[in-house]
Amino acid sequence: MNRLTLRVPSDLIRRFDAAAASKGGRARLLRRLMEEAAQGTLPELLEPPPGRLTGKLGLRLTPVDLVVLEREAASRGQSRTQWTVALIRARLHGRPQLSRSEAIAFVEVQRELRRIGVNINQIARALNTAVMEGAVLDLEVGQLAAFSDEIRAHLVGVRDAFEGNLAYWTPGP
Template identity: 70%
Template sequence: MDRITLRLPSDLTRRFDAAAAAQGGRSRLLRRLMETAAQASLPASAEPPSAPLTGKLTLRLSDADLSLLEAEATAVGLSRTQWSVALIRRRLHDRPQFRRPEALALIEVRRELRRIGVNVNQIARALNTAVMDGVVLDLEVAQLGVFQAEIAAWVEALGEAFEGNLAYWVPAS
């Protein structure tokens, strides 16, 4: 987004602010006036510009609120903007919001679960196709039990990660 800066006499600024107060503020009135001027100068066949696909949100916070925001964002390793975006996305999409290291860890968990699943499938296929004596079969069944426990531990850890993340973004009562 472009920015235009200009210097005005104090009296003109005060009068403009008074007029703009009833129309949504200085920025809104300036944009509307500029849009009207730009539309008036377009040829009749020109199409108006399309709306942007992304937007910018500007927040004005008190010094105390800004300090709290900074502290909260720093505590979880995010910038103020990243923390604010995560909070908004959590509310809008009702999904966990992870920092990059957390997301990479979850990718690793997924990779491990996939590896374990491949091993379990190989063992199950071997059990279905091979004729084994009692000792070998017992070893294979025991290995399946180990994989089952490992999968259960990873799934539980994933659930705790998601629950912890979701709980973080819920306002404290």
């Protein structure tokens, strides 16, 4: 088995460990993220943009603005550069800019929706192939309706999350 070593800032490892605590620990979460990346199941928002980033932008801010910027970025688990780039990309492209934790949450939602879809396919296949009595058929159709309602609820949640993300990056009145 190979070993991977990398250096990360203390703040990042502290936040990662906090996120990993509920997922079996640092090593387990890292292995899972690497597996997902290798299988191509991470959303493209987690992947680096194609090509090298060659443009550079410098900003001069007042000390007060810099403190507010750092506080805002930290509240989203980002560096001030990451936050500023996300702000610019949101305004230029009109697409949600997800923090790493938000992107991971969306991966989890996708997994759940896939799981529900598999269950619905199994029920539909059973309905198509089985000869059922009226009560059994009603039970299966009811289960299918429940899954359908669950999918709708998840989709509403995903839409609301994306709208909330876009609202965050959109300037107020």
